[in-house]
Amino acid sequence: MNNRLINWFKFASPATFYPLAGKMIPWFVALSVVFGAAGLYLGMFVAPTDFQQGEGYRIIFIHVPASWMSMFIYLVMAFWAALGLAFNTRLSGMMATALAPTGALMAFLSLWTGALWGKPMWGTWWVWDARLTSELILLFLYIGFIALQSAIDDPRRADKAGAVLALVGVVNIPIIYFSVKWWNTLHQGASVSLTKSPSMAATMLWAMLLVALCFWMYSIAVALGRARNIMLERERHTEWVRQLLAGKES
Amino acid sequence: MLDLLFAVIARDLKLALRRQADLVSALFFFIIVVSLFPLGVGPEMDMLRKMAPGVLWVAALLATMLTLPRLFGDDYRDGTLEQLVLAPQPLPVTVLGKMAAHWLTSGLPLTLLAPVLGLQFDLSADGLLVLTLALLVGTPSLSAIGAIGAALTLGLRGGGVLVSLLVLPLYIPVLIFGAGAVDAAVSGLGFEAHLSLLGALLAGSLFFAPWATAAALKISLE
Numbered sequence: 001m002n003n004r005l006i007n008w009f010k011f012a013s014p015a016t017f018y019p020l021a022g023k024m025i026p027w028f029v030a031l032s033v034v035f036g037a038a039g040l041y042l043g044m045f046v047a048p049t050d051f052q053q054g055e056g057y058r059i060i061f062i063h064v065p066a067s068w069m070s071m072f073i074y075l076v077m078a079f080w081a082a083l084g085l086a087f088n089t090r091l092s093g094m095m096a097t098a099l100a101p102t103g104a105l106m107a108f109l110s111l112w113t114g115a116l117w118g119k120p121m122w123g124t125w126w127v128w129d130a131r132l133t134s135e136l137i138l139l140f141l142y143i144g145f146i147a148l149q150s151a152i153d154d155p156r157r158a159d160k161a162g163a164v165l166a167l168v169g170v171v172n173i174p175i176i177y178f179s180v181k182w183w184n185t186l187h188q189g190a191s192v193s194l195t196k197s198p199s200m201a202a203t204m205l206w207a208m209l210l211v212a213l214c215f216w217m218y219s220i221a222v223a224l225g226r227a228r229n230i231m232l233e234r235e236r237h238t239e240w241v242r243q244l245l246a247g248k249e250s
Numbered sequence: 251m252l253d254l255l256f257a258v259i260a261r262d263l264k265l266a267l268r269r270q271a272d273l274v275s276a277l278f279f280f281i282i283v284v285s286l287f288p289l290g291v292g293p294e295m296d297m298l299r300k301m302a303p304g305v306l307w308v309a310a311l312l313a314t315m316l317t318l319p320r321l322f323g324d325d326y327r328d329g330t331l332e333q334l335v336l337a338p339q340p341l342p343v344t345v346l347g348k349m350a351a352h353w354l355t356s357g358l359p360l361t362l363l364a365p366v367l368g369l370q371f372d373l374s375a376d377g378l379l380v381l382t383l384a385l386l387v388g389t390p391s392l393s394a395i396g397a398i399g400a401a402l403t404l405g406l407r408g409g410g411v412l413v414s415l416l417v418l419p420l421y422i423p424v425l426i427f428g429a430g431a432v433d434a435a436v437s438g439l440g441f442e443a444h445l446s447l448l449g450a451l452l453a454g455s456l457f458f459a460p461w462a463t464a465a466a467l468k469i470s471l472e
Contacts, residue, residue: 085465137419137422140415140418140419141419143415144415144416144419147412147415147416148402148403148412148415148416151403151406151407151408151409151412152406156472157469157470157472160469160472161402161466161469161470164398164402164462164465164466164469165398165402165416167462168398168420168462169420171458172419172420172423175423175451175454176419176420176422176423179422179423179426179427179447180422180426182426182430183426183430
């Protein structure tokens with residue numbers, strides 16, 4: 001009866017998770033490349049040219065998956081943070097730290113591609129649309145998390161402080177989203193809206209989903225790789241790291 | 251519990267009143283920031299009237315943020331904070347008392363001063379009234395949410411700048427509804443909805459922020 005519990009918690013130790021992550025990374029990289037190639041091929045060559053927007057719309061195959069990932073990664077980060085606070089596991093904090101830069105990257109990518117798309121379509125790089133604004137604030141939240149963690153020297157304190165901040169952030173995200181949305185409708189500011197024609201060709205949807213899977217796999221691979229580095233750095237005084245490094249050198 | 255709450259508030263108020271320079275400088279910061287805007291954008295009254303709610307609210311956010319390091323900083327340096335955390339009394343209540351004292355020494359003076367500055371921007375009487383009300387309901391949330399950031403950055407290098415990075419994004423809803431209430435009043439629309447939402451934010455932050463702050467304080471003092 002206890003076996004299952006032990007199996008779960010076995011990989012909560014960096015010493016056992018490190019090799020497991022090392023074995024998993026190539027698979028996720030391979031999946032990411034396959035999904036990415038398929039999704040981009042569908043998106044760039046197979047999907048029909050949009051009636052209104054021409055070829056320029058194809059940037060949404062990067063833009064939409066990046067936005068999805070930026071929001072999803074914050075949730076995953078908060079999940080790891082909560083786990084770390086509840087069970088006081090070292091690995092959870094490392095995972096949250098490892099995810100933050102990828103999440104910030106996705107948020108930035110989403111804003112950047114959005115601006116590139118907005119210039120030809122709306123004639124402006126930026127509008128104070130509710131979604132754009134809340135994505136920008138999400139980027140600020142990521143930056144705050146990273147800045148807080150990098151200002152604290154003691155890694156355990158950095159993990160816990162970051163965890164509290166991530167949880168406060170995740171409670172606030174819906175509040176921020178709705179306040180920005182209401183603010184936007186009250187001000188009647190942006191005359192253009194992001195809501196496009198509801199009917200989307202099936203190939204477009206497939207391409208978008210495939211690229212989203214590609215980004216998902218990429219994020220896992222990169223986060224695991226980063227977590228491996230964090231593990232080595234923080235556990236450098238331990239026996240297993242010493243053995244591992246000695247084994248690599250010989 | 252209430253005894254503890256009032257004791258903490260009284261103590262913090264007494265300490266704050268013995269350092270009046272700190273209080274006054276935050277207030278003058280508020281006044282100066284607000285007065286810089288007309289110099290930057292020009293003296294046309296029409297534009298200033300439109301900008302007034304946003305300018306006053308942003309300046310209030312910044313002034314509150316500047317006073318945040320003071321919330322726990324002095325107690326942290328002289329070791330009082332450690333004793334407060336070790337004390338058998340519940341830490342969230344202590345923290346709530348400190349938030350209340352912080353609001354009484356930063357948010358409340360800002361609220362009382364704001365109508366005078368609003369006059370400079372030619373706000374109507376309705377606008378001034380709603381501005382004061384909105385600040386009265388909104389600034390306690392600023393103290394409560396800010397306390398989380400202040401507790402997280404306790405004793406860190408560059409804490410002051412860091413606190414702004416953490417706290418300002420979380421202040422956005424308060425800013426939106428606070429400035430929105432004044433905007434609505436000036437343009438003759440109903441402002442009650444905004445005030446209700448500010449009240450909801452206040453209730454939520456007063457409930458959750460003491461716990462989050464207490465957790466953050468424990469982490470910082472480990």
